[in-house]
Amino acid sequence: MGTLFCDRVRAIAGVVFQVVLGIVKDAVRQGSTRLFMRMHVLMLIAVLVLVSVFAFGIGHSRAEAMTCPRHSLPQYHGQCAALATFLPGLVVVALWGALESPFALILALDRLAETPLSPLAAAEGHFLTAEIQALAAGHGSRKDPALMMAAQHYAELRQTGFVLMAVLAVGASLGGWALAWRRLTPACRARNSIEHALKIFMILCATLAVLTTVGIVVSLVFESWRFFNHVSLMDFLFGLEWSPQMAIRADQVGASGAFGAVPLFAGTLLIAGIAMMVAVPVGLFTAIYTAEYAAPRFRALVKPLLEILAGIPTVVYGFFAALTVAPFLRDTGAALGVAISSESALAAGGVMGIMIIPFVSSLADDVMIAVPKALREGSLGLGATRSETIRHVVLPAALPGIVGGILLAASRAIGETMIVVMAAGLSAKLTANPFTAVTTVTVQIVTLLVGDQEFDSPKTLAAFALGLVLFVATLFLNVIALQVVRRYRQQYD
Amino acid sequence: MTYRASNDPPHGTVGAPRVEAARAKLTACNVDVFYGEKHAIKDVSLDIGRNEVTALIGPSGCGKSTFMRCLNRMNDIIDICRVTGTITLDGEDIYDPKIDVVHLRARVGMVFQKPNPFPKSIFENVAYGPRIHGLASGKAGLEEIVLTSLKRAGLLEEVKDRLHAPGTSLSGGQQQRLCIARAIAVSPQVILMDEPCSALDPIATARIEELIDELQHNFTIVIVTHSMQQAARVSQRTAFFHLGELIECGMTEQIFTNPLHRLTQGYLTGRFG
Numbered sequence: 001m002g003t004l005f006c007d008r009v010r011a012i013a014g015v016v017f018q019v020v021l022g023i024v025k026d027a028v029r030q031g032s033t034r035l036f037m038r039m040h041v042l043m044l045i046a047v048l049v050l051v052s053v054f055a056f057g058i059g060h061s062r063a064e065a066m067t068c069p070r071h072s073l074p075q076y077h078g079q080c081a082a083l084a085t086f087l088p089g090l091v092v093v094a095l096w097g098a099l100e101s102p103f104a105l106i107l108a109l110d111r112l113a114e115t116p117l118s119p120l121a122a123a124e125g126h127f128l129t130a131e132i133q134a135l136a137a138g139h140g141s142r143k144d145p146a147l148m149m150a151a152q153h154y155a156e157l158r159q160t161g162f163v164l165m166a167v168l169a170v171g172a173s174l175g176g177w178a179l180a181w182r183r184l185t186p187a188c189r190a191r192n193s194i195e196h197a198l199k200i201f202m203i204l205c206a207t208l209a210v211l212t213t214v215g216i217v218v219s220l221v222f223e224s225w226r227f228f229n230h231v232s233l234m235d236f237l238f239g240l241e242w243s244p245q246m247a248i249r250a251d252q253v254g255a256s257g258a259f260g261a262v263p264l265f266a267g268t269l270l271i272a273g274i275a276m277m278v279a280v281p282v283g284l285f286t287a288i289y290t291a292e293y294a295a296p297r298f299r300a301l302v303k304p305l306l307e308i309l310a311g312i313p314t315v316v317y318g319f320f321a322a323l324t325v326a327p328f329l330r331d332t333g334a335a336l337g338v339a340i341s342s343e344s345a346l347a348a349g350g351v352m353g354i355m356i357i358p359f360v361s362s363l364a365d366d367v368m369i370a371v372p373k374a375l376r377e378g379s380l381g382l383g384a385t386r387s388e389t390i391r392h393v394v395l396p397a398a399l400p401g402i403v404g405g406i407l408l409a410a411s412r413a414i415g416e417t418m419i420v421v422m423a424a425g426l427s428a429k430l431t432a433n434p435f436t437a438v439t440t441v442t443v444q445i446v447t448l449l450v451g452d453q454e455f456d457s458p459k460t461l462a463a464f465a466l467g468l469v470l471f472v473a474t475l476f477l478n479v480i481a482l483q484v485v486r487r488y489r490q491q492y493d
Numbered sequence: 494m495t496y497r498a499s500n501d502p503p504h505g506t507v508g509a510p511r512v513e514a515a516r517a518k519l520t521a522c523n524v525d526v527f528y529g530e531k532h533a534i535k536d537v538s539l540d541i542g543r544n545e546v547t548a549l550i551g552p553s554g555c556g557k558s559t560f561m562r563c564l565n566r567m568n569d570i571i572d573i574c575r576v577t578g579t580i581t582l583d584g585e586d587i588y589d590p591k592i593d594v595v596h597l598r599a600r601v602g603m604v605f606q607k608p609n610p611f612p613k614s615i616f617e618n619v620a621y622g623p624r625i626h627g628l629a630s631g632k633a634g635l636e637e638i639v640l641t642s643l644k645r646a647g648l649l650e651e652v653k654d655r656l657h658a659p660g661t662s663l664s665g666g667q668q669q670r671l672c673i674a675r676a677i678a679v680s681p682q683v684i685l686m687d688e689p690c691s692a693l694d695p696i697a698t699a700r701i702e703e704l705i706d707e708l709q710h711n712f713t714i715v716i717v718t719h720s721m722q723q724a725a726r727v728s729q730r731t732a733f734f735h736l737g738e739l740i741e742c743g744m745t746e747q748i749f750t751n752p753l754h755r756l757t758q759g760y761l762t763g764r765f766g
Contacts, residue, residue, distance in 0.1 A: 372609070374607055374609035375611060377567065377570070377603075378605060378609040378611065379611070380567065381565065381567060381598055381603035381605070381676075382599070382602065382621065382679055383596065383599030383600075383622065383625070383626060384621075385625075392611075392621065392625070396612055396613070397611075
């Protein structure tokens with residue numbers, strides 16, 4: 001038994017050694033441009049995976065061969081060994097990935113500081129780092145000898161660093177394996193360890209989502225703060241005029257730059273409101289029909305068909321609104337003697353309402369189906385009609401879910417951009433008239449950021465402020481939704 | 494298992510499924526029920542006597558609940574269910590197309606196996622029926638109906654201080670009495686009870702049984718139960734179902750002391766079921 005394992009280990013060690021040697025040789029032979037570095041990192045991880053697979057196989061068969069009763073099944077021992085092998089290597093690679101580039105850069109800049117530098121280069125500050133990196137990657141444009149030397153030094157540093165790291169990573173892996181090997185006894189609680197590892201993995205996943213949100217908020221707040229250095233918060237939140245064009249030269253006319261966001265929010269509310277007026281009744285009645293009246297086969301057919309509505313790309317809705325609905329509304333309006341602009345809030349809101357119908361109908365249908373049959377029978381048994389039962393018993397019981405669906409649809413309507421860009425126009429007018437062109441927060445964010453813009457002008461930064469307010473608004477909506485759901489749920493359970 | 498004694502009448506039921514015509518509140522004649530292909534009730538004829546308690550007993554799946562749900566046409570809401578034969582309430586055919594089923598269910602109320610209070614307050618639960626039928630004149634009238642119903646269901650003392658608390662906050666036994674109060678609030682003539690105590694503890698069960706004793710002076714009651722003792726305690730007449738057939742029917746005392754049919758005897762002595 002023992003010799004067999006020793007043979008295997010020796011064979012695997014041989015393979016690993018060969019692979020590592022290959023990587024090192026390669027890294028030295030090829031100039032270490034960034035691309036190759038990346039590839040080598042991937043190869044290194046592949047090697048780590050390979051070693052872990054071996055660790056799994058051997059751990060598994062060793063556990064299987066145990067004669068005395070063991071705590072965990074062989075597969076857990078195998079998984080444990082594989083994790084103990086893979087993770088240390090991965091940690092080394094991750095640390096290196098995070099630290100090596102800045103570290104090498106600092107050293108390279110030190111080298112640069114030792115040499116007499118051309119005054120032009122010295123004036124450029126942090127721009128230098130980008131230049132050094134570009135030169136090291138082989139596509140820099142400046143042929144300043146000092147810079148060239150720094151770049152050369154940087155490339156060499158990274159090359160050595162990589163080789164060092166590769167050796168360290170494989171070493172850490174093998175070390176982990178050795179530890180796992182020693183722990184692999186019948187009494188080892190591999191099953192519990194795997195459970196623990198899974199739990200940590202899940203916590204990491206959850207943390208990732210939360211951290212991303214935090215990151216987005218922080219960047220929004222930061223950029224908005226820069227914007228509010230230029231424009232006061234009050235002017236922004238309560239100003240009635242929106243014209244973000246700034247004068248480039250002092251003598252230009254009509255380019256004062258007014259950042260009153262009220263017209264944008266009014267436009268957003270108007271369009272979202274129209275959309276909700278379409279989506280809520282249609283969606284709700286559809287849901288009542290499919291959940292309470294329709295035959296099961298009909299429901300099984302109609303529900304997926306409706307859900308397709310949510311899957312149509314919004315840009316398709318956009319040209320449907322702009323090219324079909326808006327002209328139709330304009331012509332109808334003309335026939336009735338109402339002036340409807342060919343870019344109108346009504347067209348955009350109406351089409352958006354169609355798009356979000358499934359958010360309301362599908363969720364409402366699900367929660368109504370979930371209302372216990374006993375409640376329905378109780379009401380019918382008292383001599384209530386079907387619609388009385390729905391109104392007085394089913395809908396109240398399903399209310400949390402229905403409200404949730406409606407608020408989800410509302411968030412979607414407020415955040416929607418494409419349909420509005422195409423069908424509602426760009427003019428920031430403060431109006432409640434659905435027949436005229438309006439614009440929304442999202443559309444303005446797009447127009448502010450499209451094209452080449454300088455990132456320190458209020459015009460560009462305004463986009464972040466708008467984004468922040470939009471984010472706060474939808475967050476607020478979600479909080480209300482959660483509150484409603486919670487309050488009613490308490491009452492029903 | 495459909496063994497039949499030699500003295501069976503042609504329609505398959507022994508004992509006395511009929512009462513005098515004047516005392517019959519509900520009369521079922523040759524009722525068959527099909528769930529799709531399944532023949533759930535086979536040619537059942539049975540009278541329900543006025544102002545008395547009739548217990549329907551039998552093993553699980555024997556069709557006693559199905560039969561009871563025919564009496565207020567609750568089976569209508571099941572798409573694949575088909576009912577043939579005639580059932581009359583005070584001589585009026587309840588399956589007549591001219592009959593308004595909603596009105597029928599107001600006259601023949603129902604209490605279910607699992608307490609199913611609506612997600613509303615205690616008051617609103619009881620007020621629900623009178624409201625939809627327009628039984629009360631004004632707010633005071635509604636309140637009176639609610640309080641009387643709660644009182645008759647023996648629940649008023651326990652809940653009078655919290656009429657506006659949710660119905661679901663009550664205990665299981667209280668919830669079931671709330672459901673009974675809800676049923677009697679619409680002044681039905683018949684109350685159908687589908688295993689009303691199967692989810693309750695013995696103390697709550699005893700309360701419900703007392704209540705049934707009181708209610709039978711004003712209502713005709715049909716109760717489905719799995720507890721033979723309960724049937725013996727609360728009912729005047731008992732009907733024994735087996736595999737969709739009505740095997741035996743008669744006065745409760747006679748059924749429990751001197752069953753005519755072997756199947757009845759077997760079931761009561763615990764030999765099957």
